[in-house]
Amino acid sequence: MSTITTTNPATGEMIETYPLMTEQEALQKLKAAHAAFLEWRKLPHTERAPYLTRIAKVLRDNADELAALMTRETGKLLKDGLTEVEICAAIFDYTAEHGPDTLADEERTHGADGARGVVTYQPIGVIYSIQPWNFPLYQPVRVLAANLMAGNACVLKHASICTGSGLRLRDLCIEAGLPEDLFQVILIDHDTSDRLIEHRLVSGVTMTGSDDAGRHIGSVASKALKKTVLELGSNDAYLVLEDADIETAVKFSVMGRLYNNGETCVSAKRFVVTDKVYDAFISAFVDQMTAIKMGDPTMDDTKLGPLSSEDQFATVKKQVDQSVAKGAKALCGGTAPDRTGAYYPATVLADVVPGMPAYDDEIFGPVAAVIRAKDDEDAMRIANDSRYGLGGGIFCKDEERALKLARDHFDTGMIRINSFGAADPNMPFGGIKDSGYGREHGGFGMKEFVNVKAIFLP
Incomplete structure (x- = not known):
């Protein structure tokens, strides 16, 4: 069986070895996430928010451990890792506080007589999140927080070199009370990932990485008519x-x-x-x-x-x-x-x-x-x-x-x-040209993967 081995870049020492999942194992995770979504979507935004607030607290409570793990896996300065944990907690707090208002139904009018209309932001399903290694916690969190508030489930394929960080994030979310299947972490190769993108239970795809990788993933997703948000490289x-x-x-x-x-x-x-x-x-x-x-x-x-x-x-x-x-x-x-x-x-x-x-x-x-x-x-x-x-x-x-x-x-x-x-957390994040498209943070990310539904009343 193929494996992933993580290595400390400061010392060259091996950290951990993980078995890759088969396609069937990954699909079981996807199906479990979809089943959890069907229940999660029933909660109003105000009842989703406390889950996010609890996750923020658990992240802060485990900041030292998380920072040390990120340093071992990616070589980032320990103090930068602590800053990253706090940013992630702040994102969860921001999303919990502002999500209910950001995603609230909007009253509109339609027709010559000004009849009542309602615009509502409804969840769409499982969001497939493909993330890089440079911010092992922040990259998945900015997707996870927004989509949990929107009512979606999330399946994460993290960069192999920070596999431990991705798995630990899921453990802590469950410790905070998040339904166990709502956030899944899968360990798969690129070919299996492409087939997952095409699966009917994946409703949207978001990815951070190089522009070449973005072209590939965007192409696979577009052929399957899946919406994507791509945050790609830059030369600022x-x-x-x-x-x-x-x-x-x-x-x-x-x-x-x-x-x-x-x-x-x-x-x-x-x-x-x-x-x-x-x-x-x-x-x-x-x-x-x-x-x-x-x-x-x-x-x-x-x-x-x-x-x-x-x-x-x-x-x-x-x-x-x-x-x-x-x-x-x-x-x-x-x-x-x-x-x-x-x-x-x-x-x-x-x-x-x-x-x-x-x-x-x-x-x-x-x-x-x-x-x-x-x-x-x-x-x-x-x-x-x-x-x-x-x-x-x-x-x-x-x-x-x-x-x-x-x-x-x-x-x-x-x-x-x-x-x-x-x-x-309060300002939009994203780019144009070969740096991709779509926005995260500032409330914008919560509306990327929702059904903006127009309801016309007489």
Whole structure:
């Protein structure tokens, strides 16, 4: 029987081995989730909410254990894991508090005589959730919380390297009182996953991952006429405009590039810097990136842990090497240390131009690509010169001008002004172009997989 083996990327030590499920075993989980959905959908939103509140409490009660598990499986800093648990608990709390109002029936009128109409948001069934490894708890939670509130069931296929985190999340949901079959975790290969997408009991598919994976999953789902929400990769640009405060720009650029060891969809990745402030920014940025302490992710003073796996290490190394071979200059980092573990140093690449991986593609690791722009207008042009459109940022002392640029010109789903952050329960999360479609958080995710039903009364 095929198995999944998880490995600690900081030490190379094996953590656990799990057997893969057969297709029939996976289908039994799907059928059980559908049966649980048929009962769960009968509860009003106000009766679903307390389940979510209890899950939030159980997550907080087990924060240390969950953070340690995520660190063992993916190499993320222990303190980042604790932050992730709290974000997940906050998402459950937000959804419990706001879900009943967000999903409440709406009174409308219809016809020339203004007859009564009702718009109601009804659950559709089992949502199949395919999630990556970079946030082992947050990625499945943002799907789970919204869909439980909407009245749906959820079946999770998690990334193999964080199998333990996915299974532990389910255990804790059950401990919090969630009906046992409503949330399932399945351990299957890609071929079995494709057949599951096509199954009649899967009503919707949501996936976070690369744009190539999104194309495949979106194609399989569309052939089966299944709705999808896809949150894919990105190569987020952060603009340092002519009037930027350099200290602020450097502070949040370092934070934005290294958060979660640089393995975040909405990391700051391309730094588009205007001529006027280029020298000042690059000098301070390189100094701070050079000073970053890399090491054991469980230690409080560590600022950068290992990449999630040896495969991810090899990918990042190849992308940097190819960029340098095409003319990029490594101002710091760029060479992996001779040590055990999937460690790659904080790296700054300058002279980055189209045709290099650092310009065209997403580097999922602690590698910053600095691109020189002639002026503010040129910086905005370069920022939008990407097939991706998830997030981005603007450093500019004139906040109203930055707001106008973000609103009217930045071709992404999310823009940070003079700051950096990953996600907030009260703000929509998602992108455009090759970064996918659909939105999560901010109440939007609760309406992605519902039947928006129009009822016409006389």
